[in-house]
Structure formats: C-alpha cells, structure tokens
Amino acid sequence: MTAWLGPDEWQAVALSLRVAVVATLISLPFGVAAAYALARWEFPGKQLFNGLIHLPLVLPPVVTGYLLLLAFGPQGPAGRFLEAAFGVSLAFRWTGAVLAAAIMAFPLMVRAIRLALETVDPKLESAAATLGAGPRQIFLTVTLPLLLPGLIAGAILAFAKAMGEFGATITFVSNIPGETQTLPSAVYAFLQVPGGEAAAMRLVIISVIVSMGALLASEMLARRVARK
C-alpha cells in the first residue's frame, strides 16, 4: 500500500480515516440524544432545533466552514473559550477537520438513528417498565439493542460523509499537508499541479472503494432494521 501510494498520499488517506473515525465516534452520543429528542419528545423550539441540525445539509459547505471559522477561529468566541479553558485550538489543526466533518455528517447520522428509533415500539418500553425496569435500564436493555442496526447504519453513513467532507474543511482549517490535508483536499491539491493526475487518480480509487463499502454496509443494515 505504502509502495503504491506516495508518502504524501498515504498521509492524506491516514489523516482522512483518523478524522472520519474520530468525528463519527464523538458525534455518536450526541446523534443518539438528538435523534431521541426529535423522535420521542415534544418541546418548544423543536422545529428550530430540527432545522439547526439539518442546516449543514442544505447550506453551501463553504458557508458552514466560514461560520465555523468565525465561531471557532482564534478570534471567535467559541475558539477563545476552548483555548482558554482546555488549551484546545481547532483552527488549522486536524481537530478542526474533525469538527467540520462531524458537523457536516451530523444530520445524516441523526436522520438514520431517528428513523430506526421510530421503528422501536414504545409499547415494548412500557412493558419493560411494568417488569420493574427504570428509564435508564429500559433505554440500555430494550431501546438501544433494538436501535443498534440503525445506529450502526447511521454511524457508517456519517463516516462516509466525514471521509468525503471537503468544502467546510478546507474553508475552516485550510489544506496543510500532514495536518489538515484530508483525502479530498489532497485530490484537489494534486489536480492543481501539473503531473498530479496519477496521484489524484490513486486517491480517487481509494475514495470510491471506501465510500462504496460504507454505503453497502449501511444499506445492508438498513434492510435488517426494516425486516424487524
């Protein structure tokens, strides 16, 4: 693999995988919470909340990236807070790429989990309650296991989206090899220089394989949920 890929190309693939995996894992609990709130609760501002979550799906990615830069950049309020409180800097760092990828993938993840949650019959949860299970135990022993295929499908979808995230990432954290140059950014960079087509093509092939694999896995799991 490393022989076929140049070190820069390999670096981009490895970084993309790392960014996508971390973004998916970190956003998973939030995704479950948001999906649960949307599927099961009625609260004031629910439509606004729903809209905010889905905004990255409809906004031009470059706009999302710019907004992230405004909020989490060195001068942004959230960025200054994170720097002061935790010493974490996101702008132009791979952690920023994680944030951008997570935000962009979040709506897809929430949608998939929410759909799966709607197939979990609340009657089963009330049956568990009559058997003595408290709300948290019900969630862990009934809701979550029944949700699992949908949860995995949502995570895979989010992972694939995070792998391919380009616009918001390049706007927010730029295109620094070894730090923020993910696979799509690397493809873009190779296409900007003469003679880079071969390297770009190799990355494109890897990208197609990873994305296809993720999509197929997600479809398979979605069908398993539907069968239940």
Add this chain to the structure above:
Amino acid sequence: MNLSLDIRHSLPGFALDVQFDAPSGITALFGKSGAGKTSVVNAVAGLLTPDAGRIALDNSVLFDSRQNIALPVHKRQIGYVFQDARLFPHMTVEANLAYGSRWAADRPGPTLAELCGLLDIAHLLARYPRDLSGGETQRVAIGRALMSRPRMLLLDEPLAALDASRKADILPHLERLRDELAVPMLYVSHSVAEVARLATTVVILENGRVAQTGPVGDMLSDLQMVRQIGVREAGAVLPARVVAHHADGLSELSVSGGRLFLPRTALAEGATTRVRILAQDVILASDVPRGLSALNILPAQVTDLRAGDGPGVICQLRCGTDHILARITRRSAEAMGLTPGHDVHAVIKAVSVDPVDVGRG
C-alpha cells in the same frame, strides 16, 4: 390482597369515573369496547395518570391525587399481560423470562421451573418470539409477568387475538394460576364465556362508569345483567362437581339443584368445576315432562321475570342453592302463568352446553 380504585379521568370525548374493589382471585373487568376497561387497567399499572382519585393495593398507595402520589410504573410491582403480548423481539423466550425476574421483588413466588410447568413453555425457552404461535406467545407473556413476582397481575384481553382452539388451550392455564398462585388478577374481557369460566368477581363497565359489581355467580344470574351481556350470551354459572364419566360419552355432574349429564369433559372424577348454562338453552315446563329427549330436568322455582324489548322474557329461577336463567317467550310465560314463587321444571339439552364452558371451579 385487595385493590381499591376510585378514579376520574377525562379522555377526548369520553369521561372515566370508576370506583370498585378487587379482592383476591380473578376480578373480571367486563364491558363493550370503548367502555374504558383498558384505561382502568393502565391507571392501575401507572401507564395512565388519572386526573383525580386514588388507587391502593391494601395499604400501599399507588396513586393519590390529593396527596400528590403517583408511583412510577417500574416501582409498582404490578405485572401486566398485554393484549399484544409485547415480548422483546431481540431476546429469546428464556431471556424474556429472565428479564421479568431481573428487578423482581423479594417475595415468594413461582420459580422459572414451576412456571414452565404451569404454562407448558419449557420447550420454548431457546426460541425467539417471532417463532412462537399466538397461544405460546401469550403463555410466555404471562410467565414473564409472573417472573417479576408482582403483587397483582393485570391481563388486558390476553386471549382476544387468539382463535377459539388457542383460547381453549390457554384457559386451563389461567385457571391453574388462579387456583395455585395467590396472585390477584384484574382480567379485562368482553367475552362472557371467559368471564363465566375464570372470574370470581365481576365489575361491569359501561361508558366509563361501573354499571354493577359482585361475585360472578350472582352477576351472571342477575336479570339486570342480561341487558349488558345481551340475551344470546346471557346464562348462569353453576358450581359443579364431576361425579362420573359414562361409557356413552356423557359426564355426570352434580350441581346444587340435581344432576346434569353433559358431553364428556376432560376433568377427572371428583373435580370441582363450573358450568355455564345459556338462558336460551333452557326450556320451562309446569309439570314433570315425559317422553322428552332432553336428559337434564331440574326442579326450580321462579324468582324473577323481566320482559325484554322483543317477544322474549328472561326468567330467573332458583335451582337448589344457585340461580339459573331461562329465556322464553312472553306468550309462554303468560300461558303458564309464571310469577315469582311458581314451581317449574327446567329442561336443559345436554348437547347445548359447550365443553369450553365447563371450567375448573
């Protein structure tokens, strides 16, 4: 163990205002669909919070609007067998049963092995709910509810989704639970046959209110009840004992008013049971009839009469120490000059008593 319930609750287009006591044994909550039966049971389970009132099991308050008490569902220790069973699809039967015992209260109760025997589910343990028949599903659901060692068991039309032969499979299990476990049950049903066979106490709900309540024998031989039940299904329940099985396919049962010959029952000789005799299967005669093909002729005394809207009259008769009902035409009642106190003979066709209506006492 006694459940006392007094609740008021408004639902869209419907108001619930229900008071009753459910002593030990099986209390049947009987009424047409939409009468509020499931709402009452849900209120006991805690799945529905009434607007006002009080629900208590002996001295333990489950709900009291004045004291602001509403125990959460999972702390009530009340088992619930739902109409749709609600077994967990991602667990085997064994895991479903184990789930019941996971948060079980620390009190004596049937073990897994005992329940497997009582409900005949031992051979199902490794299966998933999707591989069970309707009757098996309900038996497992009953077992799972009992594994939680409930103080009381709620059953919401557990047999409604089953066909007649599956019902006949489960009824004996419910009778055994009633007779062998000391768990009081609140049993929702709109089937008179089930009520007649299982209930010790009957609560009739009508439009969200209790129309009448009392012991099953009194209730089913009550003329007021006929309106609730409908003339076709009206019929008294008599305690009976199996005396002998005869070679010609008949079983001889003794009731307080005499002997009955009925189609062979599966019960052993000496077993106590109850027999339901439909009002429309009883013919009355002033004198001892002769030359009649009917085998069962019991002396009886008219205690009450009630004319219906149509040409029929429902007669309540004392037969031994019990009551039976007879549905005859108004014309016959007038021709025979039937009035309370009149001695008659009740003729019951042996084949007219459905074997399913012969249950354990």
